[in-house]
Amino acid sequence: MKILTGNDLVSGDVIWWAGDGWSRQVGDSADVSDHGDDLARTEEAALRVVGAYVIDATVTDEGVRPAHIKDRIRALGPTVRPDLNLKPNDADAGNWVI
Amino acid sequence: MYRYDSYDQSIVDARVEEFRDQVQRRLTGALTEDQFKPLRLMNGLYLQLHAYMLRVAIPYGTLSGKQMRKLGEIAAKYDKGYGHFTTRQNLQYNWIKLADAPDILAELATVEMHAIQTSGNCIRNISSDQYAGVSADEVADPRPWAELLRQWSSFHPEFTYLPRKFKICVIASDDDRAAMKLHDIGLKLVSKDGVIGAEVYAGGGMGRTPMVAPQIRDFVPEEEIISYLEACLRVYNRYGRRDNKYKARIKILVHEIGVEDYKRQVEEEFAHMRTLGLNPPTEELDRIRAFFANPAYDTGLDEEIDLADPAFALWVDRQVAAHKAPGYAIVNISLKPLTGIPGDASAEQIELVATLAEQYSLDELRVTHAQNLVLPHVKKTDLYAIWQKLEEAGLAEANLDLITDIIACPGLDYCALANARSIPLAQKIAQRFAAAERQAELGELKLKISGCINACGHHHAGHIGILGVDRKGVENFQLSLGGSGAEDTSLGQITGPGFSEDGVVDAIEKVTDLYLAQRESGERFLDTYRRLGMKPFKEAIYG
Numbered sequence: 005m006k007i008l009t010g011n012d013l014v015s016g017d018v019i020w021w022a023g024d025g026w027s028r029q030v031g032d033s034a035d036v037s038d039h040g041d042d043l044a045r046t047e048e049a050a051l052r053v054v055g056a057y058v059i060d061a062t063v064t065d066e067g068v069r070p071a072h073i074k075d076r077i078r079a080l081g082p083t084v085r086p087d088l089n090l091k092p093n094d095a096d097a098g099n100w101v102i
Numbered sequence: 103m104y105r106y107d108s109y110d111q112s113i114v115d116a117r118v119e120e121f122r123d124q125v126q127r128r129l130t131g132a133l134t135e136d137q138f139k140p141l142r143l144m145n146g147l148y149l150q151l152h153a154y155m156l157r158v159a160i161p162y163g164t165l166s167g168k169q170m171r172k173l174g175e176i177a178a179k180y181d182k183g184y185g186h187f188t189t190r191q192n193l194q195y196n197w198i199k200l201a202d203a204p205d206i207l208a209e210l211a212t213v214e215m216h217a218i219q220t221s222g223n224c225i226r227n228i229s230s231d232q233y234a235g236v237s238a239d240e241v242a243d244p245r246p247w248a249e250l251l252r253q254w255s256s257f258h259p260e261f262t263y264l265p266r267k268f269k270i271c272v273i274a275s276d277d278d279r280a281a282m283k284l285h286d287i288g289l290k291l292v293s294k295d296g297v298i299g300a301e302v303y304a305g306g307g308m309g310r311t312p313m314v315a316p317q318i319r320d321f322v323p324e325e326e327i328i329s330y331l332e333a334c335l336r337v338y339n340r341y342g343r344r345d346n347k348y349k350a351r352i353k354i355l356v357h358e359i360g361v362e363d364y365k366r367q368v369e370e371e372f373a374h375m376r377t378l379g380l381n382p383p384t385e386e387l388d389r390i391r392a393f394f395a396n397p398a399y400d401t402g403l404d405e406e407i408d409l410a411d412p413a414f415a416l417w418v419d420r421q422v423a424a425h426k427a428p429g430y431a432i433v434n435i436s437l438k439p440l441t442g443i444p445g446d447a448s449a450e451q452i453e454l455v456a457t458l459a460e461q462y463s464l465d466e467l468r469v470t471h472a473q474n475l476v477l478p479h480v481k482k483t484d485l486y487a488i489w490q491k492l493e494e495a496g497l498a499e500a501n502l503d504l505i506t507d508i509i510a511c512p513g514l515d516y517c518a519l520a521n522a523r524s525i526p527l528a529q530k531i532a533q534r535f536a537a538a539e540r541q542a543e544l545g546e547l548k549l550k551i552s553g554c555i556n557a558c559g560h561h562h563a564g565h566i567g568i569l570g571v572d573r574k575g576v577e578n579f580q581l582s583l584g585g586s587g588a589e590d591t592s593l594g595q596i597t598g599p600g601f602s603e604d605g606v607v608d609a610i611e612k613v614t615d616l617y618l619a620q621r622e623s624g625e626r627f628l629d630t631y632r633r634l635g636m637k638p639f640k641e642a643i644y645g
Binding site: 011013014015016017018048049051054055071072073074077078081082083084085088098 | 128129130131135149151152153154182197198199200201443514515516518520523525526529572575576577
């Protein structure tokens, strides 16, 4: 699948296109098929996202998983600060990115 | 320490308000990201892997307690409670909101700080020796020169759009604690026939094409340093490549045209510069120099240190260096706790160090390129009290220049350019070599990790260097040996095929085991490597 990600213009938070808006959870990502670039332009013009780009991802038992490690780290947060990542109560969360 | 005059303050304040307007226009859509990006970068604001990142300049690594406290307050108020001290003697905040950036810059301006020229193709923060002004072996305090260069390079109209970024370092000792020859220009202050001047080195750097800067002049009198640097920059600005960012640094120019031709062109330009009256008036350097006069050291102090507490004795042995004034010492504060993140400090730790600087170090502290902190003026009789407070705050690791004193860039955990994570690897290495006896037995061993070829973690200059690469979407680590950023500057050589994260830790253990087996009396790891060469180390690693 193809998913769309970027950063919230104001907060800088990593966000994922969820089909009808943006989410901070990669698991909410919607397949943008071949519409990602158009969506990115529209959303950037609407000042809702900055630096939007399309990536490959797969659906696994644990939900949507970006294909590249860099995007998995973007999705989780820094692996060395579990207290700050999106799964603070999961001691093994860092393994998800590998 | 230098204090802003009204001119310094007014240009920084004006820049804050200019940026506030630019941010507002971005938030309302009057500026597109393409229009805004170069403006935010000029103010040190990046868009990183997770969020906006703000890089704050710490000129030549010197801070007052008040400035340090402000850095901690900003970490607590606007970030997630911590900051990251970098190999450029800067501080980075990782979680900045765009709308907050102007307020943060305004707060920094209240303590004479800013983020100007911490990004972009301009002259960046001037770096220097963290022992400047307190080591006995310097010919002069390099900080007045670093400050003069800061003022000269700030908003320099001719050098705001160079072919690429430009880093300058000033030292004044034979011992190089600032990796001077790995800068675009390195200045080493020297005394010749009783006159202070500078040896000039040009075209050094790390990154994808590492080079040790060759000397291009053995002496420039101090009153002509600015016009000589103008000449160096002019030649680079005119002929440095702008067609390929990977070949745009001055090191490529010096390499491609040759040192002799570059020197010739600089000398011709310098001859012209001398006619223009560009050197600052002597009174200005004297004005700046007055800020760096020796503080009022107490006299008649006790030289003895009670080392009855073994943990304290270990820390003193490792972290405390000789000071030029009787009864005083230099304290190195490690930001490399064994399970921590190299260079990171919490808001509370920053606050504590600010307080220690005010109470015990004549209101001054330093940031080192090795991502540690320094209290430069500590009475020996105060060392135990300081150590106790550092110990309580998790800042009393005794590992300066040992294998666990690892330089590591933020890597793929934070950086959008990185290919691999540096920090988890640093933590694994620190755990493997955690035993204090083992670290002590290995002695000085500088290990440096970069998460990509840009080499922010100075891996080329590591006695042991590690470069993270992306191998088909999997982190892989190249090992190199024999680098140095000190006065014996050298570039490490790659051992061979790369490793997984665990594999490179094992390889380091094999390398250090070989060193222990083969070293001769008094040899550091680097000395043994240089004597034996790569071959036996390669055999130990790959069999």
